[in-house]
Each structure stands twice: as C-alpha cells, then as structure tokens.
Amino acid sequence: MENAFSATILNWYSAFGRDLPWRRTRNPYAIWLSEIILQQTRIAQGQAYWERFMAHLPDVQALAAATEDEVLRLWEGLGYYSRARNLHVAARQIVAMGGFPDTLEGIRALKGIGDYTAAAIGSIAFGIPAAVVDGNVYRVLGRHFGIETPVGTSAAKKEFTDLAQSLLPEDRPGDFNQGMMDFGALQCTPANPACITCPLAASCAALREGRVESLPVKKAGATVQVRPVTYVYLRCNGQTAIRRRGPGDIWQGLWEPLTEILPGLEPHLLKSGVRHQLTHRTLIADFYLAETDRPPALPNGYQWIQEAELDRFGKPRLFELLLQSLP
Ligand code: SF4
CATH class of the missing domain: 3.90.79.10 (Nucleoside Triphosphate Pyrophosphohydrolase)
Structure with a gap:
C-alpha cells in the first residue's frame, strides 16, 4: 500500500538509515544473529559481538556444531544468556530442517523467536510483508497518530500491529521496518525528539496538539x-x-x-x-x-x-x- 506516511519513512531511511554490516546482506543467518543480539543490547555494543560470532561461527552449521561453552563464551558480557542458549538450540533445529525456514510460521517456530523477531527476519531476509512492532514503533505511531492506548496492554499490541501492518509497503517491508526502528532511535527519540527537522511534522498529531511529551502512554512498570x-x-x-x-x-x-x-x-x-x-x-x-x-x-x-x-x-x-x- 502506498501512503504518505510510509513513503516518508522510506525516503528518510534511504537518506539517514544506519549503515550496519548485517544490512549489507540478505543472509538469514547473519540477520537472525543481529536480531537476537540486539534484542536487549545497544547497537554500538552489539556490533562487536555480531562480528565476533560471524568470525568464529560464520554460518548456521558452524553454530550448530559448536559446544554450549563455546557459544556462551562468545556471548560473555552481553547478559540475558537464555538468548545464547536459544540461538544454539535453534541452529540445530535449522540444520535438522535442512536450511533456514523462509515462511513467517517456520521462522516463528524456532527456539527463542517471538512475533517481533520473526517479522524482522522474515521481512528483511525474505521480503515477507510482516510489520514489526517494538518500542520505537509504538513511539513513532503513538505520537504521529495521537494514540492514547497504554503501551504494554494487549489492546495496544493489537491496535499498533494492525496499524503498522496497514502502513507497510508490500514491496519494501524490510526497509520500512528498519526505517521505523531507526526513525524511532534517531529522529523521534524518547526524550527531545527532533520535531524541528522531522519530515512527518506537518501530519504529526502529537506535535499539533502539544502531546509529544505525553505520548505514547505507558502502563505502570514492574517494580525492581x-x-x-x-x-x-x-x-x-x-x-x-x-x-x-x-x-x-x-x-x-x-x-x-x-x-x-x-x-x-x-x-x-x-x-x-x-x-x-x-x-x-x-x-x-x-x-x-x-x-x-x-x-x-x-x-x-x-x-x-x-x-x-x-x-x-x-x-x-x-x-x-x-x-x-x-x-
Ligand atoms: S514531529 Fe516530533 S513527535 Fe512527531 S513524528 Fe516527528 S519527531 Fe516524532
């Protein structure tokens, strides 16, 4: 679907999207690895780990053949170690299947992969038209369309997923998804978004109505x-x-x-x-x-x-x- 919102995101992404090594390939292994590493990790730190993994375990066969200790050692310092263990199990699943699955259901069935990661890998590596919805997407859509539904509720998940899906350009789903992530990380940031230079400013409900600070609405968080x-x-x-x-x-x-x-x-x-x-x-x-x-x-x-x-x-x-x- 062609629409002004996604056309703006795609143009912005061509001009300002981050040049990252896993974006120069359609290799699903490299893309999957980047998605798992970046689930809880900032890009600057994650990139070094991604490079280490690609150097030591360059393909899914190598990862499947590695010992758990080897995998955990490469992962050391990244935290959330269940990600590394799941990665290892999933590599063995993929090898047993005879190759990386190329459908959303197939990717989703791998150990450690939820809706978000399946949509990210599917759209980027295989061009599957599935929208990703993460914190960046909640923020950009919540502000631009003035949505009040509290993030973290199942109602919000459905509402934002449906909206993102309706905006997704079918011919460039991977670029759109990555564009949304970068736009949320670089332009429409949590604090002090760059509204002055924003290409969506003219149509942004939050900017028009003075609600940039209060959107998206957050549910009370878990106590630490x-x-x-x-x-x-x-x-x-x-x-x-x-x-x-x-x-x-x-x-x-x-x-x-x-x-x-x-x-x-x-x-x-x-x-x-x-x-x-x-x-x-x-x-x-x-x-x-x-x-x-x-x-x-x-x-x-x-x-x-x-x-x-x-x-x-x-x-x-x-x-x-x-x-x-x-x-
Ligand atoms: S105008 Fe500001 S709040 Fe609206 S989308 Fe752009 S950066 Fe985000």
Missing part, C-alpha cells in the same frame, strides 16, 4: 527488586573453585565462584555494595578473596580448576567484575 549477593574468590595453590549454574535461571550454564563464606576461611573484603542491574532485579554484591594453602571441602556442585583456565568458562558479568577487582 533488590537482592544481596556474596561472591568469594577462592585461591588455593594456583587453583580456584567454580560451579555451573543449573537450569531455571538467567545465568543457566554459566559459571560462578563461591557464593558463601566457607567455615574456617578468613576472606578479606575486596569491594562492598557493587550494583549490577538486571531487567527486574538489582543485585548488590560484596566481593571477597579467600587465600589458603589447605584446600577446604567444597559445597555441592563446585569443582577445582586452574586459575589460568578461567578464560575458558562462560561467566556472568558480575563474576567478571569480581575478577577485575582481584589484586
């Missing part, structure tokens, strides 16, 4: 919990003790140091009150170092490894922070 954490780095004859996190949490498959002070050890405090922000939780960590010549009995699940081997184990960011604070 605070959780204390104790991390003890044990050093004993060139070895340290770590354990792998079990299923059922965000750090599943990653390795962590001792999380309690063992009897008989007299660790000294390295840092207190280190804040680490997760989606719905703030961790406040105390870091200790315990040095001893006599190996203590380790709690369940822990194993000794050479300190020099620590690099080989995938670790959450908080553990990296502990390592950085070691003398």
Whole structure:
C-alpha cells in the first residue's frame, strides 16, 4: 500500500538509515544473529559481538556444531544468556530442517523467536510483508497518530500491529521496518525528539496538539527488586573453585565462584555494595578473596580448576567484575 506516511519513512531511511554490516546482506543467518543480539543490547555494543560470532561461527552449521561453552563464551558480557542458549538450540533445529525456514510460521517456530523477531527476519531476509512492532514503533505511531492506548496492554499490541501492518509497503517491508526502528532511535527519540527537522511534522498529531511529551502512554512498570549477593574468590595453590549454574535461571550454564563464606576461611573484603542491574532485579554484591594453602571441602556442585583456565568458562558479568577487582 502506498501512503504518505510510509513513503516518508522510506525516503528518510534511504537518506539517514544506519549503515550496519548485517544490512549489507540478505543472509538469514547473519540477520537472525543481529536480531537476537540486539534484542536487549545497544547497537554500538552489539556490533562487536555480531562480528565476533560471524568470525568464529560464520554460518548456521558452524553454530550448530559448536559446544554450549563455546557459544556462551562468545556471548560473555552481553547478559540475558537464555538468548545464547536459544540461538544454539535453534541452529540445530535449522540444520535438522535442512536450511533456514523462509515462511513467517517456520521462522516463528524456532527456539527463542517471538512475533517481533520473526517479522524482522522474515521481512528483511525474505521480503515477507510482516510489520514489526517494538518500542520505537509504538513511539513513532503513538505520537504521529495521537494514540492514547497504554503501551504494554494487549489492546495496544493489537491496535499498533494492525496499524503498522496497514502502513507497510508490500514491496519494501524490510526497509520500512528498519526505517521505523531507526526513525524511532534517531529522529523521534524518547526524550527531545527532533520535531524541528522531522519530515512527518506537518501530519504529526502529537506535535499539533502539544502531546509529544505525553505520548505514547505507558502502563505502570514492574517494580525492581533488590537482592544481596556474596561472591568469594577462592585461591588455593594456583587453583580456584567454580560451579555451573543449573537450569531455571538467567545465568543457566554459566559459571560462578563461591557464593558463601566457607567455615574456617578468613576472606578479606575486596569491594562492598557493587550494583549490577538486571531487567527486574538489582543485585548488590560484596566481593571477597579467600587465600589458603589447605584446600577446604567444597559445597555441592563446585569443582577445582586452574586459575589460568578461567578464560575458558562462560561467566556472568558480575563474576567478571569480581575478577577485575582481584589484586
Ligand atoms: S514531529 Fe516530533 S513527535 Fe512527531 S513524528 Fe516527528 S519527531 Fe516524532
């Protein structure tokens, strides 16, 4: 469907869209990888990870053949590790299918892919006319069309998806979707949008009615919990003790140091009150170092490894922070 709104977005995207390496290809693996990495990560940080993955695991066969430890290590520092685990599982699904699925339903059926990511990959890699709806799209559409429905409700999801779908130009769905994301990230930004230079200003309801600040309407957010954490780095004859996190949490498959002070050890405090922000939780960590010549009995699940081997184990960011604070 040709309409003034999408024509403006497409023109703007041609002139101002970001030049990113995964936009220079139609390779679904490269595009999928970028979408998963960028789900919770800023582009500047995500690009380095994308390049690392493409260098080490250049295609879906390589990713499927990698071990979980290899994948988690490449992912280390990005957070939300379930993304990496799902990526790995999905690579094996794709190889078992004999190739990357090229329908929306096929892509949606892969592990770790929701409506948004399926529409993004489908439209960009295969030209499937499916509109994406993310925070940027809510903001741009909410402001331009003056929509009051609170974002985060199922009513909003339906309303914004239907609207985005009706605006989608069938011949360039990938460019339109990427144009909307960039437009929301660069022009119609959450704070201080650049209305003065905006090519949609003449038709923008929020600008006309003085509602730019109040749109889109947000639903009250989830509360953030605070959780204390104790991390003890044990050093004993060139070895340290770590354990792998079990299923059922965000750090599943990653390795962590001792999380309690063992009897008989007299660790000294390295840092207190280190804040680490997760989606719905703030961790406040105390870091200790315990040095001893006599190996203590380790709690369940822990194993000794050479300190020099620590690099080989995938670790959450908080553990990296502990390592950085070691003398
Ligand atoms: S005029 Fe301002 S609020 Fe309206 S679409 Fe443009 S940047 Fe966004």
